[in-house]
Amino acid sequence: MKAFVIDLSVCNGCYCCQIACKDEHVANDWTPYAKPQPDTGQFWIGITELVRGQVPKVKVSYIPKMCHHCDDAPCIEQCRSDAIYKREDGLVIIDPEKCTGCKLCADTCPHNAIFFNEGLNIAQKCTGCAHLLDNDDEWEVPRCVDQCPTEALKFGEEEDLKDFIKDAELLNPEAKTKSRLYYLHLPKKFVAGTLYNPLEKEVIIGASCILKDNESSETFNVQTDNFGDFWFRGLKDNRSFTLTMEKDGIVKTIDNICTDKDLSLGDIPMEIRQKAPKPSGFKGAVSYP
Known part of the structure; x- marks a missing residue:
């Protein structure tokens, strides 16, 4: 046949x-x-x-x-x-x-x-x-x-x-x-976005992004790329998800993401304060007599 x-x-x-x-x-x-x-x-x-x-x-x-x-x-x-x-x-x-x-x-x-x-x-x-x-x-x-x-x-x-x-x-x-x-490879739903630091006015690279299916508890893990972008592909239709993003101990969460359509979350701010660099030549504490 x-x-x-x-x-x-x-x-x-x-x-x-x-x-x-x-x-x-x-x-x-x-x-x-x-x-x-x-x-x-x-x-x-x-x-x-x-x-x-x-x-x-x-x-x-x-x-x-x-x-x-x-x-x-x-x-x-x-x-x-x-x-x-x-x-x-x-x-x-x-x-x-x-x-x-x-x-x-x-x-x-x-x-x-x-x-x-x-x-x-x-x-x-x-x-x-x-x-x-x-x-x-x-x-x-x-x-x-x-x-x-x-x-x-x-x-x-x-x-x-x-x-x-x-x-x-x-x-x-x-x-x-x-x-x-x-x-x-029929098209499946996706959730995408861009993570950026408004303090530094730069995208956040290498942030951990975890998308959890609120019904099945199944999780999907990606990292933001060199453009600060993340993509979750192949998602089921009409499901509710929770997105958790983490970088340098700072966590941001977005609840009630629904895949009734393919979704772009746009630019997502997450404030991460950069550690102040040590002064040039600084070698630690100095003792005086």
């Missing part, structure tokens, strides 16, 4: 997959796999740009989205004309010659991966480039996978991809459709 794996840690948002899909399907009739994709309005694989955090602590993630080729595909169940079927290799296809344009599949898909072609009055979506896989011995992967310059997109037998799949997640697991589209 075929599967897709997308590694978001190396996806740089180049849009090559989206462009390759357009190049393969716009103005090309691949019946019985698919009729031509419209010039605009449909992206059988499309890039979603996710901007997280607040200036200056901001992260951008690029998430390619497409048909999940589900094992329990609700679109198949809802299709009244038997136009949607699942192949033995796992790819889900909408037969354009059988589709009656009832739109039930598009309305039913929990992944929003089915589009409606008003001009042709048919539903359309990613085919996994089945027309290439079936009819051209040189093609072993869809066009989007072939054109990915960072190899963020992978396609193949599920058994061959098992080393990737074991660490992967589903984009929409609550749909319970047994998706065959797996993601590595």
Whole structure:
């Protein structure tokens, strides 16, 4: 059974997959796999740009989205004309010659991966480039996978991809459709900030920062870098945390940090008084007769 794996840690948002899909399907009739994709309005694989955090602590993630080729595909169940079927290799296809344009599949898909072609009055979506896989011995992967310059997109037998799949997640697991589209390194919440000394007007380097999950008591430890910055990544959604920062015996605490969104705490002051340097040549107490 075929599967897709997308590694978001190396996806740089180049849009090559989206462009390759357009190049393969716009103005090309691949019946019985698919009729031509419209010039605009449909992206059988499309890039979603996710901007997280607040200036200056901001992260951008690029998430390619497409048909999940589900094992329990609700679109198949809802299709009244038997136009949607699942192949033995796992790819889900909408037969354009059988589709009656009832739109039930598009309305039913929990992944929003089915589009409606008003001009042709048919539903359309990613085919996994089945027309290439079936009819051209040189093609072993869809066009989007072939054109990915960072190899963020992978396609193949599920058994061959098992080393990737074991660490992967589903984009929409609550749909319970047994998706065959797996993601590595989906964005998780982060908490970040900058620690500085207002007395010295300098950032604080090497401060210990401990973030404690108030529910599970799990702790995360980092140190401020050469810019005074700290980052806690990979945090769970909608959890309450307590942040404790310490440097040279001075402690500062911030309570009730909630990861309902990615959070930049901004510039955090912590007053640390520098020890006065000893006078030059000072060697300790001097005794006089």
